Amino acid sequence: MPPKRGLLPPVAIVTLLVALFGYMYLGYTSAPEQHLRDFPIALVNQDLGDTLDGKPTNIGDSITEGVVAGIPDGKIDLRLLGINEAQQQLQSGEVYGAIIIPSDFTKRLAILGAAAIVPGDVERPIITVSVNQRAGAFAAQIVDTIAEQALTKVNATVGAQLTDLVQAKLRPAPGMPPTEISGASRLLLDTPIDVVFTDYRPLPDGxxxxxxxxxxxxxxxxxxxxxxxxxxxxxxxxxxxxxxxxxxxxxxxxxxxxxxxxxxxxxxxxxxxxxxxxxxxxxxxxxxxxxxxxxxxxxxxxxxxxxxxxxxxxxxxxxxxxxxxxxxxxxxxxxxxxxxxxxxxxxxxxxxxxxxxxxxxxxxxxxxxxxxxxxxxxxxxxxxxxxxxxxxxxxxxxxxxxxxxxxxxxxxxxxxxxxxxxxxxxxxxx
Structure with missing residues (x-):
């Protein structure tokens, strides 16, 4: 009759397998944002610039510098690309998403600042976040989170700069009563950028x-x-x-x-x-x-x-x-x-x-x-x-x-x- 201790190896093997399963599966699903490294996202700056307060200005360049400075080293592989190259990398799944600053960004921002002084219809400048869901469902959520955090800071910074510029223009001449920015205009100036999230080549049903x-x-x-x-x-x-x-x-x-x-x-x-x-x-x-x-x-x-x-x-x-x-x-x-x-x-x-x-x-x-x-x-x-x-x-x-x-x-x-x-x-x- 074989010794009873020969029945113990299956118990030990199953226990070790379950421990390994738990460590591997829970390890890769817990706190993925903390494990980020070299996560590829494209940043496209097409802004042509415009004149603000009599000075040639390119807000797109400033935003690009701010986003690059605000991205943690090693966590995000932020690729500064042209629009064609960015689309190629989206199409091949090389990047999980792209932040795109349009060519008329500074121009629209200038119009927005002028609209705070002179009444009229105006549209906020847009920054588009194109998410590549084909490269991975959870990766798309990470892109949304990263872009939202980065562009929220950008929105606040640009809003403060634009508000200061408008207030400088509204500064009264000596002996004249002060002119205040209206509540609606101030709200618009505080968050001047409209961040739009879109799916790059949306997946079909099924x-x-x-x-x-x-x-x-x-x-x-x-x-x-x-x-x-x-x-x-x-x-x-x-x-x-x-x-x-x-x-x-x-x-x-x-x-x-x-x-x-x-x-x-x-x-x-x-x-x-x-x-x-x-x-x-x-x-x-x-x-x-x-x-x-x-x-x-x-x-x-x-x-x-x-x-x-x-x-x-x-x-x-x-x-x-x-x-x-x-x-x-x-x-x-x-x-x-x-x-x-x-x-x-x-x-x-x-x-x-x-x-x-x-x-x-x-x-x-x-x-x-x-x-x-x-x-x-x-x-x-x-x-x-x-x-x-x-x-x-x-x-x-x-x-x-x-x-x-x-x-x-x-x-x-x-x-x-x-x-x-x-x-x-x-x-x-x-």
Missing amino acids: AGHGLAAFFYTLVLLLAGFIGAVIIHTMTDAHFGYAPAEYGPWYLHRSPTPMSRWRILLIKWGLAALTAPLASAALLGAARVLDMPIDRPLLLFLYGTLAVTAVAVTALSVLAAFGTAGLVINMIVFVVLGLPSSSGTVPIEATPPFIANLAAFEPMHQIYLAVRSLLYFGGHMEAGMSHGFWMTVCGLGVGVVLGAVATHTYDLGGLYRLGVSHKPEAGAAPK
Whole structure:
């Protein structure tokens, strides 16, 4: 009878996994604003300037300097761009949003100041905050918060300067009674800038405010990971290397004399056969739910590649580490994958130890490609190129790991039949 202490490892493993799950998942969702670093936002100053109080003035330049000075070092990657370059980076998902100062900003501000003295209809100058929700739903909220905080200070500063300018113009000549700014005019001068928040290329209905790409990625990864476990378990049962239980029925066939390498090849073949079916099933489900998909063929092909890469790698880990491979796969593909995927909280708003995982974690690479195909037309610079080649590299790593591990075991005589020598083909296992 095996010792009872052999029943304790499952308890310890589950406890450690739950602790790791909690640390990773709660760690990346708690206080993302405090973890901000190099969060990319574009600032576009198109202001041509105008004459204020007889002096050439460009308030847009002053606002730009104020915003740059007010942005905490290291937290925000504020990119001073022209309008065309800013739109290109918005279109490719390189920036999460853009603050745009229009060309007539100073001119409108001058008109607003004059309207405080001479009655008439007037419009406040506008600063537009263009939010790129396609790059991430939570990232868009962070852009809103950052822009609102920065431009609230700008509004107060510009308002104070404009009020002083108007009061100087209203200063009476000697012997004349003082002229006061009306209450309505003072309110307008205190907050002279109209900050308008807009969505850059708003997402269509059915996109889940940008979360659809994350969940599509999650299903692809689970298809490969869970598919690998199912293929591994049922194939081993079929060839007699593990028992099969179906309710009260128990079946354990005699092991078939086969090398580890040959069995792994069969499992890889089943994974390659399953991958296009799984990708097609997911795409079909998305179609039934009216999810907007601009590039269905490319999404199907990449989904097939992603499922294959995850399944092949997971099967290689199982072949190399046996039962421990289940835990390793769980940690690599799920525990570490979700927090570092950037599908919910952007990488720039996660703790550094989680952000570093995105350099190699499979889910992040798959997410970049899926997001590009769903929201950015599959453009290579929008993450498709990076995601595709990293997925191919992941597939290569899986193939090399499986080939090296199984050949090493086979050459060392470590067969799965419980014997020290390689059985002859067709021989009954001992």
